[in-house]
Amino acid sequence: MVPPLALDIDGTLTTPTGRIDSRVFELLPSWEAPVVFATGKAFPYPVALAHFLGRDEHVVAENGGVTYVDGETTLLGDPDAAWAVVETFRERGGDIGWGDGDTVNRWRETEVAVSIDADEALLREVAAAAGDVEVVDTGYAYHVKSPDVSKGRALRTAAATLGIEPASFVAVGDSENDVSTFGVVGESYAVANADAAAREAADVVLEESYMDGTAGVLADLRARDASSRD
Missing domain, CATH: 3.90.1070 (Hypothetical Protein Ta0175; Chain: A, domain 2)
Structure with missing residues (x-):
């Protein structure tokens, strides 16, 4: 099976001009494992994205301040x-x-x-x-x-609710707020437009930027899954 995903939004699922890349609507609705959208945006934004993709609303918002999985909301921070x-x-x-x-x-x-x-x-x-x-x-x-709030900590909460080990996730991101996510998942990728902190923390720094890089990761994960079935 393809692995569960922890995906940043801005800079990772977008074009260089900040728009959601149309390939998101081609690649993610049919992903056969959970997808957690982990973003710095306010709570409604990733919920809306999941909704319009037809996916379960698995969300880490506000840099880990809000976790929403299977109808359960966790708020952290002051x-x-x-x-x-x-x-x-x-x-x-x-x-x-x-x-x-x-x-x-x-x-x-x-x-x-x-x-x-x-x-x-x-x-x-x-x-x-x-x-x-x-x-x-x-x-x-x-x-x-709050300094004790992070995407990584929130992803652990989301993974526990889903009954999945955090190390089973593959993460893609582009900035320092993704560093904590990279630290808890099993495999992490920084797109080429990522900042220095994300590039240093990632297992792999991609050659392509924005959704070009993320789409490449998704294609590779699908190919890996297909190869394992042969």
């Missing part, structure tokens, strides 16, 4: 501490960068995301002074979160 840092950041002249609507954080339950164009130095200074949060750069936003 959103109040994250918001306190953001409010201090604003008081000191910082701008989180999303405008009045801020749909980026509207449904976020365990952390706060700040625009990648924000004053990173000031944000990190305020977070360091608070002492009970950390700032993670995913390449798409700065995430203010």
Whole structure:
């Protein structure tokens, strides 16, 4: 059988312009093992992706702050501490960068995301002074979160609910928030556009970027499965 998957979304299932690559809708609906979407995005986004793919809603969201598997939701982290840092950041002249609507954080339950164009130095200074949060750069936003929350820890929770060993999973990702995932799965891949932390942590750094790299991994896993049956 093909292995279960732990897949990041942004930078991994997308095009360079940030759109979901159409091959996601060709390759993932028929994958014969569980797929966990592990992302820094707010809870509704990966749930919607799973829904429109016709897959079970197996989700790690908000960098591990939310785990949702088989109807069971687990929330970790301290959103109040994250918001306190953001409010201090604003008081000191910082701008989180999303405008009045801020749909980026509207449904976020365990952390706060700040625009990648924000004053990173000031944000990190305020977070360091608070002492009970950390700032993670995913390449798409700065995430203010509890330091004990991670995608890897959340994947362990998801795997236990599914009755699958974490080491059975294959993971694909592109940034430092995927490092903890790579540490708990049996096989990990960083797409070519990955940041230095993800590249260092992955078992394999792919030659192709974005969904090109991920599609290649899925093809190789299918070929491996077919060969094992011969």
